[in-house]
Amino acid sequence: MSQLAILEYPDPRLRKIARPVTIFDDRLRKLVSDMAETMYSAPGVGLAATQVDVHERIIVIDVSEAKDALHVFINPELLSASEETIECEEGCLSVPGVYETVRRPAKVRVRAMDEHGRPFERDCSDMLAVCVQHEMDHLEGRVFVEYLSALKQMRIRTRMRKRHARQTALT
Numbered sequence: 001m002s003q004l005a006i007l008e009y010p011d012p013r014l015r016k017i018a019r020p021v022t023i024f025d026d027r028l029r030k031l032v033s034d035m036a037e038t039m040y041s042a043p044g045v046g047l048a049a050t051q052v053d054v055h056e057r058i059i060v061i062d063v064s065e066a067k068d069a070l071h072v073f074i075n076p077e078l079l080s081a082s083e084e085t086i087e088c089e090e091g092c093l094s095v096p097g098v099y100e101t102v103r104r105p106a107k108v109r110v111r112a113m114d115e116h117g118r119p120f121e122r123d124c125s126d127m128l129a130v131c132v133q134h135e136m137d138h139l140e141g142r143v144f145v146e147y148l149s150a151l152k153q154m155r156i157r158t159r160m161r162k163r164h165a166r167q168t169a170l171t
């Protein structure tokens with residue numbers, strides 16, 4: 001397994017729309033396992049392939065306390081979303097240090113495939129529902145800060161630019 005580099009907002013590659021996975025082979029399974037390792041070591045609760053500059057519809061999520069419940073969603077599709085919504089403070093490995101409240105449907109039903117190409121459907125609620133919607137947004141080239149006000153987005157971009165300037169200065 002190996003860790004992958006994570007793209008940081010506002011990198012334009014985060015805006016790419018991911019294409020469906022069609023081949024379920026060892027290369028895919030290696031990518032899924034590298035994505036899981038990258039997510040766990042960050043540490044984070046979810047990662048979309050877009051964030052590691054692979055523009056394929058692959059998501060890994062683990063919202064468990066013990067970090068022993070990995071969910072893999074390949075080619076995820078939203079089948080339904082509840083009218084009931086929840087507000088949750090979200091963060092993102094591509095926007096380090098930024099946590100902002102986003103309102104989303106509280107429950108979603110998702111159809112996807114596992115890393116062996118086996119289809120499944122899952123009802124997601126609470127953290128898992130928030131996380132799967134956040135990660136599915138990444139596959140559409142959307143980062144959670146885009147739900148915030150223009151002013152907040154501008155502040156976040158300024159903050160990220162300063163962070164990247166500091167990083168460049170250090171190397």
Ligand code: NI
Pocket residue numbers: 091092093094134135138
């Ligand atoms: Ni994210």
